[in-house]
Structure formats: C-alpha cells, structure tokens
Amino acid sequence: MGFYDLPKNERSLLVQTIDSDILEGFVQKKESIVLNYFSDDDTYIRKTGYLAVGKIHKNKALEIDSLVSFLNQLYLSKLYKVRQTVINAAGELGKTHFEFVEHFFDKALFDEHHSVRNAVIGSIKKMGENNPKPILKWARKYLHHPDKEVRREICHGIELRGRKYPQDILPLLKELQHDTTARVKNTLIHVLGQISYKKGCLETVVKELNTWENKALVEKALDEIVDVHDRYKNFSVLTQKEAITYIDRNFRGKNE
Structure with a gap:
C-alpha cells in the first residue's frame, strides 16, 4: 500500500516511524x-x-560531519533510487551548509541515471531558494560545461531562486544566451518565463533583456513571458494584456 493510500492518521504514524528509524540508522550506521x-x-x-x-x-541530533559521512557511504549504492534519495537528503543539508555537501552534486551531475541527475535539479532549486550565494557560485562553474545536459540542468536548477529574485540569476542566464543547443535554449526561454510573473519581476526581466545581444532568443523569451501571464493568470500579478502593454512600452526592440 502506497503512502497516500493510507488514512491521514496512519500516514502521520508512518512518518514518525520513519523519522525514528532513519535516526537510528544514522546513529548506529546501519x-x-x-x-x-x-x-x-x-x-x-x-x-x-x-x-x-x-x-x-535541524534538531542537532547528529553532527553534520557524521550525517555526510554516512551519506557518502550510501551513495556508493548500485541502486539509482538510493543515490537519488541521498542527493535529495544532501539537498536538505545544503539549505544551510552547502560546503559540506557540494561534492555530492559534483558527482551526481554526471550520474548514469537521469533520476539522480534530476534530483540535482530539485536540490539546487530548494537550496538556492534558502542559501543562494554558495549555490549560484557553484552553478556558475558548470554554465559552459561541454555536456549540454549539464548546462541545461544548471539553467533549470537555478529557476526557483529567480521566481522571487530574478536579479540574482539573470547574470547567469545571460551567459547562456548564445548557446546553440536546442534543449539548453528551450530551457533558458522556459526559465525566463517562469521568473517573470510575480510582483516586480517582469520589470526586472525586461530591463535585463534590453541588454542581451541575441535578439532572436529574446523575442522567443518575450513570447513565452506573454504566454506565461495567460497560463498562470491566477498567480500573475499582471494580466496578460497588462504584461503586453508593459513590454511594448519598455522593451527597446519593440520601439526600434
């Protein structure tokens, strides 16, 4: 029976059991x-x-060195689900202490299984939202990696930070504007749309796009931004019509 097949009270009991067992496993290194x-x-x-x-x-039940040491051991598993879960666990630690878990992400970016690599994206998102400075510094190392999938994963991973603070990730995104790989370009366009619809974000994104050289990509990004304001109309601070009006008035390419 799956987790969400259980009644709510049984799920709560199961969470307590798992919390207790995981603590025991880490303490005893079992x-x-x-x-x-x-x-x-x-x-x-x-x-x-x-x-x-x-x-x-968070509860300081174990020192982070001990947690990381045991996670290192677990990451050696041949089971991709175990490695995936280790990376997600490292992401929980990296919300506050990225320096202790950075090496996990250096490895997992190149894991043979896509689920493990996807866990890197998810972890970058949650760590970047809480602990952006070291995460973005780390991400920059891989922006121009020869492997297009690595570049795409980094671009996607920094998205969540940009939804509230687009100014933090736009300098990194700008470095990808001339990437010739379709998957990277499409991800870049997607991310630009995702960081444009909350309060104050469209203004920041449009101002930045005015400085980009790749006008063909920018036009596609603006189309995506307009589309996002319709797809996410229940969450967007501006209506699609208001977004179009703002872009028409403030994007220089519209007036040249």
Whole structure:
C-alpha cells in the first residue's frame, strides 16, 4: 500500500516511524535500516526518508560531519533510487551548509541515471531558494560545461531562486544566451518565463533583456513571458494584456 493510500492518521504514524528509524540508522550506521526507506518504490516513502535526514540536522541530533559521512557511504549504492534519495537528503543539508555537501552534486551531475541527475535539479532549486550565494557560485562553474545536459540542468536548477529574485540569476542566464543547443535554449526561454510573473519581476526581466545581444532568443523569451501571464493568470500579478502593454512600452526592440 502506497503512502497516500493510507488514512491521514496512519500516514502521520508512518512518518514518525520513519523519522525514528532513519535516526537510528544514522546513529548506529546501519545501512539496512536506512536502505529500507531510501530504496522504496514509493516516491513519498523515499521523500519522508530524506526529509528525516533534514530533521536530524535541524534538531542537532547528529553532527553534520557524521550525517555526510554516512551519506557518502550510501551513495556508493548500485541502486539509482538510493543515490537519488541521498542527493535529495544532501539537498536538505545544503539549505544551510552547502560546503559540506557540494561534492555530492559534483558527482551526481554526471550520474548514469537521469533520476539522480534530476534530483540535482530539485536540490539546487530548494537550496538556492534558502542559501543562494554558495549555490549560484557553484552553478556558475558548470554554465559552459561541454555536456549540454549539464548546462541545461544548471539553467533549470537555478529557476526557483529567480521566481522571487530574478536579479540574482539573470547574470547567469545571460551567459547562456548564445548557446546553440536546442534543449539548453528551450530551457533558458522556459526559465525566463517562469521568473517573470510575480510582483516586480517582469520589470526586472525586461530591463535585463534590453541588454542581451541575441535578439532572436529574446523575442522567443518575450513570447513565452506573454504566454506565461495567460497560463498562470491566477498567480500573475499582471494580466496578460497588462504584461503586453508593459513590454511594448519598455522593451527597446519593440520601439526600434
């Protein structure tokens, strides 16, 4: 039976059990206890497992050195679900102490399984939202990596920080404007749309796009931004019509 097949009260009890077991596993360094959850087929069981690691750190039940040491051991698993969960657990620690877990992401960016690489994207998102400075510094190292998938993953990973603070990630995005790979360009356009619809964000994005050299890409990005204001109309601070009006008045390319 899956996590969300259980009644709410039973889910709460299960979370308590997993929290207790994960703590015991890390304290006693018993892989079998932790792997029972880290390898589970149910996504939400695995999620509860890696969130439990974050709770251990937050509650100061174990030193972060001890947590990281055991995660290093677990990451050696041949099971991709275990490695994926380790990366998500490292992401919980990296919200406050990225320097202790940076090496996990250096490895996992190149993991053979896409699920592990996707966990890097998810972790960059949640870490970048809470602890942006070291995360963005790390991301910059891979912006121009020869592997197009690495460039795409980095672009996608920094998106969440940009939804509230587009000014933080726009300098990095600008460096990708001349990337010739379709998957990278499409991700870049997608991210520009995603960081444009909250309060004050459209103004910041349009001002920045006025400085970009790749006008063909910018035009596609502006089309995406307009479309996002319709797709997310229940969440956008401006209507689609208001966004169009603002772009027409403030994007120089519209008036040249």
